[in-house]
Amino acid sequence: MRLTTKGRFAVTAMIDIALHGRSGPVTLASISLRQRVSLSYLELLFGKLRRASLVESTRGPGGGYSLSRKAAEISVADIVLSIEEHDAETTHRRDADAPGETGRCEIDELWATVNLRAVEFLKSISLQSLVDEQKAKGVQAAVRTETRRTPAGQPATRKPFVVDAPNSVFALGRRQQSAS
Secondary structure (H helix, E strand, C coil): CCCCHHHHHHHHHHHHHHHHHHHCCECHHHHHHHHCCCHHHHHHHHHHHHHCCCEEEECCCCCEEEECCCHHHCEHHHHHHHHHHHHHHHHHHHHHHCCCCCCHHHHHHHHHHHHHHHHHHHHCCEHHHHHHHHHHCCCCCCCCCCCCCCCCCCCCCCCCCCCCCCCCHHHHHHHHHHHC
């Protein structure tokens, strides 16, 4: 098992879904904004999480991702192993292809034991416990607001957004001169 930023971002995104998914599916765009992770990176991670049956996707307006089972039933090991699975298989194949070396067997056994202990530890931590920790720190789920849609064919009447700031150094200078 490798503990990489991919695994860390996947755990963070799963906590986000558990926190914000009570009112419906959570979009990757909203996770991207809250967690400051690129949308394309999240799409890669969520493809793996979906194949591991940790999340479910809902298409269409109001769609997004939700947990496929209760947060208490998902361990951190489930998340990390689903993300790092391909990398672990590649490393295992590379090690198996290498010619045998004397003395290497003991080192391999040591790392296998360390790996086993790490997996056991991560299995003991549930997603729900991480969500509870976040709530204890004061992190609150965002309240989803309904967006008003206009009937087809009717233009939406919105006030235009006007920026009252200079758009260049020259405009700033002119503004300061006129204010003097």
